[in-house]
Amino acid sequence: MTSTQSIAVGGAPPAPPVPTPFNGRLIVGLLGVLIAALASGLNNRVTDIALNDVRGVLGMGFDEGTWVRAAYAAAEVAAMMVSAWCAVTFSLRRFAVAVVLLFALLGAVFPFVQGFNAIIALRIAQGLLGGALPPLLMTVALRFLPPPIKLYGLSAYALTATFGPNLAVPLVALWTGPVGWQFVYWQIIPPCLIAAAMIAYGLPQDPLRLERFRQFDWVGVLTGCGGMAALVIGLEQGERLDWFNSPLICVLLGSAAVSLVVFCINEWHHPLPLFKLQILARRNFSHGLLALGGLLTVFMSGSMLPSLYLGQVQDFKPLEIGPLALSIAIPQLLAAPAAAALCNLRWLDSRFVMATGLALLVASCFAGSFLTSDWGRDNFYLLQAMQALGQPLAVLPILMGATGVVQPMEGPFASAMFNTVRGLSTAVGATVIEVFIAHRERFHWTMLLDRAGNLAGRLPQTAVGARLGSQVHEQVVVLSLADAYLLIMGIALALVILLMVLPVRALPPQSVFIQPSK
Structure with missing residues (x-):
């Protein structure tokens, strides 16, 4: 099979996609993706900053709290690697709406979860869903925006790195003060519901492209996502566990190094890489x-x-x-x-x-x-x-x-x-x-x-x-x-x-x- 044929079977078209007409309906969809991405960033920062206030309520000590933060961060980075692939395969609108609604659902149930293991599992799931949202914003900006305003769309993406993180501190003060600590997790529900409705209304519906699974990059997912997750956890826990004096940190960072080298070699040669x-x-x-x-x-x-x-x-x-x-x-x-x-x-x-x-x-x-x-x-x-x-x-x-x-x-x-x-x-x-x-x-x-x-x-x-x-x-x-x-x-x-x-x-x-x- 030639390289061009591989691309076609994998589902990535050899020619640029036909531009979608830019109109008011599409603007609504783009704003919905922006709101979803901002909600994801706020959830990450607000829950991290408020962790010292809420871990006592959830029955966790300091050490357990660090694992809650590390689990979310590792899952978030891993999801960022595969989000764009999933959006192309399952269609951008369908995938975005499903992720946003599930993200809101997990935020709704989190304050009621009991037990450290259950909390860790839920934070991993939240990290996977939250990490899948920011890549979608860049994807829609590159795909749908006409050239004269493309940079304004990228400026909206930049807001997720400049506006969202700085909004987290006053929100933490509000939720952990007069309102109630549960809203540290419930704050994402209204914007996610609004974002899902806007995305469903505004973004065009692409066809399913399940044929891409024929060339799914399993090695890339296992080595890339696994390596990144191990690296993030090693970094998050390194100072607390005294770095290379800890066998766990040595295993995490060593396995991350090997996995990411294999990942890069695999991605260079794979016909449909991540x-x-x-x-x-x-x-x-x-x-x-x-x-x-x-x-x-x-x-x-x-x-x-x-x-x-x-x-x-x-x-x-x-x-x-x-x-x-x-x-x-x-x-x-x-x-x-x-x-x-x-x-x-x-x-x-x-x-x-x-x-x-x-x-x-x-x-x-x-x-x-x-x-x-x-x-x-x-x-x-x-x-x-x-x-x-x-x-x-x-x-x-x-x-x-x-x-x-x-x-x-x-x-x-x-x-x-x-x-x-x-x-x-x-x-x-x-x-x-x-x-x-x-x-x-x-x-x-x-x-x-x-x-x-x-x-x-x-x-x-x-x-x-x-x-x-x-x-x-x-x-x-x-x-x-x-x-x-x-x-x-x-x-x-x-x-x-x-x-x-x-x-x-x-x-x-x-x-x-x-x-x-x-």
């Missing part, structure tokens, strides 16, 4: 994956670090931190379309737009490195303003450059690869920042306790335990977070260097036939 690795030869696509992974870590300087400081040093509650998170989230509704409008200008090189966004992120991190224990919430608003502008300016050119070298029939492959990198990078970035902060805290504890020991001998004993210990802990947190700002600033500077050497200029979409770049 990932089309040949696309990586296009410089803009490779740059997009690398830059997206780094940016998701950089974005944590606008959400994770201020929340840690205000919570641990200033003893702020989530309700008090909420306005700071909203100062990034709300402007995204205007900043993301504005960034798309800039990238749509043919005379403006999108690489300069990205460089501007990265410069704002670098400046925000540099300012954050001067953090002291005298800072309050108001001191962060200038940093948050730079984040609110810098995030969409940095991420939209990445999406434009990467998707501009993807031909229409390659959209599902690009969506699977982009979203898997996104899910994995979130886990890797959070682990890197948390491990870095933990090690810097130990370093600063040692340094400050040496100085405090000399000071303690000259203080009354009643003041030593209470005042000195509290002050040392406060300074340890402040110094560690300031170091974390510098680390993230270094990552952003590395992305600037990568921008100067790897991508070529990408022009705004002009026609449905997109020519691959160099």
Whole structure:
């Protein structure tokens, strides 16, 4: 069988699909997919942040809570690898509606589940369904949007990485405060029901393509999804179990390394792979994956670090931190379309737009490195303003450059690869920042306790335990977070260097036939 015949039997057409007329009904369907993707992201972030508040209600200790988080994250990344394949096989509309409704159903029953094993099983199922939704948003944007507004559709996809995560903190404050902890899980029900109705109404119905199972990539699913799940769990549990001193972590990370090597070899030769690795030869696509992974870590300087400081040093509650998170989230509704409008200008090189966004992120991190224990919430608003502008300016050119070298029939492959990198990078970035902060805290504890020991001998004993210990802990947190700002600033500077050497200029979409770049 020739390569062309293999593609045809596998169900991927050798020619680009016939464009669907863009009309109001289709817009409704696209908005429905956007709402579903945002609900998925909110469910992930809100349940993670609220875990300390609800695990006591669910009868779990700290260790059990870490496994609940790891199970969801691993399942989410695994689902991102196969979501686009399932959407093509079962039809986009049918698959999206089924996933959204099941996702809402599991959220409805979760507060009533008893027992650790049952909770883990349900979180794995939620992760699989939640992880399947973000790739669908990129898939529909690439497939249905006409060239003049394609970047605005990609800006909607960018909102799932910039708007959703920053909306999580105020929602946690609302659900765990005056409303009720059950809404941590029930919050997805209304948007999912609305999204399912909009998708069913607006998206066209494709035929079932079950013949694709004849060439289903079983090896890719087992090695890719299994390897990614093992890697994410190993990263999530590594610091708690002392990394390579734990046999479990050694097995997880070792099996992940072997599985992912086999996965890459299999995907290169498979006639209908989950990932089309040949696309990586296009410089803009490779740059997009690398830059997206780094940016998701950089974005944590606008959400994770201020929340840690205000919570641990200033003893702020989530309700008090909420306005700071909203100062990034709300402007995204205007900043993301504005960034798309800039990238749509043919005379403006999108690489300069990205460089501007990265410069704002670098400046925000540099300012954050001067953090002291005298800072309050108001001191962060200038940093948050730079984040609110810098995030969409940095991420939209990445999406434009990467998707501009993807031909229409390659959209599902690009969506699977982009979203898997996104899910994995979130886990890797959070682990890197948390491990870095933990090690810097130990370093600063040692340094400050040496100085405090000399000071303690000259203080009354009643003041030593209470005042000195509290002050040392406060300074340890402040110094560690300031170091974390510098680390993230270094990552952003590395992305600037990568921008100067790897991508070529990408022009705004002009026609449905997109020519691959160099």
